[in-house]
Amino acid sequence: MDVDLTGRVAFVTGAAGGIGRATAERMAACGAAIVVADINGDGAIEVAGQLPKAIAITVDIRDSDAVEAAVSKTVESFGRLDILINNAGVNTFKDRVDIDAFPAEEWRRIVGIDLDGLYLMSKAAAKPMIAAGGGRIVNVASVVGVTAMRLQSAFVAAKAGVIHLTRSMALELGPKGIIVNSIAPGSVMTEGTRQLFYGEDGSFRAQTAAFMKHIPLGRPATVEEIAEGILFLAAPDNSYMTGHLLMVDGGWTAGYML
Amino acid sequence: MKISAEGKTALIVNGQGKVGQAIAAALTASGATVVEATAGGLDLSSQAAATRSAPAVADSPFLLIHVSAGLNSTDRAPDGSAPSELDRFAFAARAFAPQVARIVHVISAAGVVPLRGDAAFSAAQAGLASLTRALAMELAPDVVVNALAVGAVDDADERLVSHSPLKRAATPAEIANAALFLADPANTYTTGHVMTVDGGWSIGYARDF
Numbered sequence: 001m002d003v004d005l006t007g008r009v010a011f012v013t014g015a016a017g018g019i020g021r022a023t024a025e026r027m028a029a030c031g032a033a034i035v036v037a038d039i040n041g042d043g044a045i046e047v048a049g050q051l052p053k054a055i056a057i058t059v060d061i062r063d064s065d066a067v068e069a070a071v072s073k074t075v076e077s078f079g080r081l082d083i084l085i086n087n088a089g090v091n092t093f094k095d096r097v098d099i100d101a102f103p104a105e106e107w108r109r110i111v112g113i114d115l116d117g118l119y120l121m122s123k124a125a126a127k128p129m130i131a132a133g134g135g136r137i138v139n140v141a142s143v144v145g146v147t148a149m150r151l152q153s154a155f156v157a158a159k160a161g162v163i164h165l166t167r168s169m170a171l172e173l174g175p176k177g178i179i180v181n182s183i184a185p186g187s188v189m190t191e192g193t194r195q196l197f198y199g200e201d202g203s204f205r206a207q208t209a210a211f212m213k214h215i216p217l218g219r220p221a222t223v224e225e226i227a228e229g230i231l232f233l234a235a236p237d238n239s240y241m242t243g244h245l246l247m248v249d250g251g252w253t254a255g256y257m258l
Numbered sequence: 259m260k261i262s263a264e265g266k267t268a269l270i271v272n273g274q275g276k277v278g279q280a281i282a283a284a285l286t287a288s289g290a291t292v293v294e295a296t297a298g299g300l301d302l303s304s305q306a307a308a309t310r311s312a313p314a315v316a317d318s319p320f321l322l323i324h325v326s327a328g329l330n331s332t333d334r335a336p337d338g339s340a341p342s343e344l345d346r347f348a349f350a351a352r353a354f355a356p357q358v359a360r361i362v363h364v365i366s367a368a369g370v371v372p373l374r375g376d377a378a379f380s381a382a383q384a385g386l387a388s389l390t391r392a393l394a395m396e397l398a399p400d401v402v403v404n405a406l407a408v409g410a411v412d413d414a415d416e417r418l419v420s421h422s423p424l425k426r427a428a429t430p431a432e433i434a435n436a437a438l439f440l441a442d443p444a445n446t447y448t449t450g451h452v453m454t455v456d457g458g459w460s461i462g463y464a465r466d467f
Contacts, residue, residue: 174457216399237259240428250449255392
């Protein structure tokens with residue numbers, strides 16, 4: 001998809017790797033100046049250093065003062081903020097347990113980043129967008145926000161919250177010219193999930209192979225495929241779709257394959 | 259907005275309305291040749307007729323766009339003749355599945371949230387949405403099948419603007435941009451999705467109460 005983002009400024013959270021990095025690279029290739037924001041400052045610097053026009057910002061999105069400062073620095077550096085990509089998010093890998101055993105601190109960590117942090121970022125970034133008369137916000141949700149899964153209740157609840165918060169923000173910010181949408185990646189191949197999906201010989205683990213049978217396209221997405229959806233939602237030409245949840249899930253939620 | 263469709267052929271069914279024409283214009287601007295399938299000989303009177311007639315319509319099309327006739331007419335009476343529009347959508351999709359890699363069904367947002375006083379139309383559009391999901395599973399992984407659920411366009415139905423946070427109808431070109439995303443050869447992982455382009459009409463209550 002050919003999108004012109006020349007002269008526009010995009011703030012991408014969690015941009016040091018995975019979907020965030022792919023999105024930052026894709027938008028930079030369309031001409032946007034990028035704010036590479038991540039709690040991993042070294043990673044942010046590395047990504048920003050490879051983009052034609054970018055700055056790196058180290059930020060923990062749970063910290064409202066740090067978030068406000070990051071948005072201020074963006075406007076100081078580039079004079080504007082047109083696009084916010086709320087990509088930063090975490091899930092639990094160590095505590096794969098039912099709700100009756102789910103640790104409170106792990107719940108607070110996940111909801112604190114995935115939902116509270118997204119609220120703080122959106123609140124801060126909306127201000128310069130309102131002042132400028134418009135903007136785009138794209139929230140990275142998940143299929144589990146639509147179709148629940150076991151052993152990750154905090155992530156499931158937080159992502160459902162993101163999807164509905166997106167609609168709430170779209171209703172409030174639409175009259176102010178800001179288009180707000182979310183995207184639901186299904187299974188995505190990242191460095192982190194690669195270890196979950198593959199055995200040492202490079203083949204799918206048995207559980208992964210069974211899981212992929214539920215996905216009509218029969219494979220996980222690449223980060224570039226998710227970034228393409230985010231790019232469309234952030235594009236100036238996407239001017240009438242708001243509050244929508246774009247599924248990029250290989251058909252996972254279309255129905256039951258088995 | 260453009261996609262990489264240089265030299266490719268796209269088919270459209272019921273493309274004569276303003277939405278269909280805008281989609282065709284956007285595809286043409288992206289370098290595609292757009293062929294109206296029924297004018298090209300597509301027969302949707304039965305699955306057998308569709309399958310028999312499809313190969314001669316165009317040479318190696320990459321895309322089928324099927325616009326619901328309900329979007330082109332204010333006559334929203336349910337289709338009394340056989341086959342129904344639901345059947346015709348399925349006939350066309352299965353007939354062209356061996357040739358195309360992308361199918362986009364252009365339907366009404368009334369298939370997502372029903373319109374008061376238009377029960378049959380709303381239910382029929384919801385049927386097209388469900389058909390889209392079912393065909394996505396049936397035709398995977400060779401063909402990705404999605405729907406575009408359209409809200410108010412131009413001289414809009416007031417019911418489709420009243421709750422919209424954008425407080426206006428879409429231009430046909432805005433609808434076409436969304437169609438381009440689904441038609442794009444770069445869209446390789448969204449399938450079985452109903453993409454609602456309605457200015458936020460279906461997401462909640464934008465009114466003050």
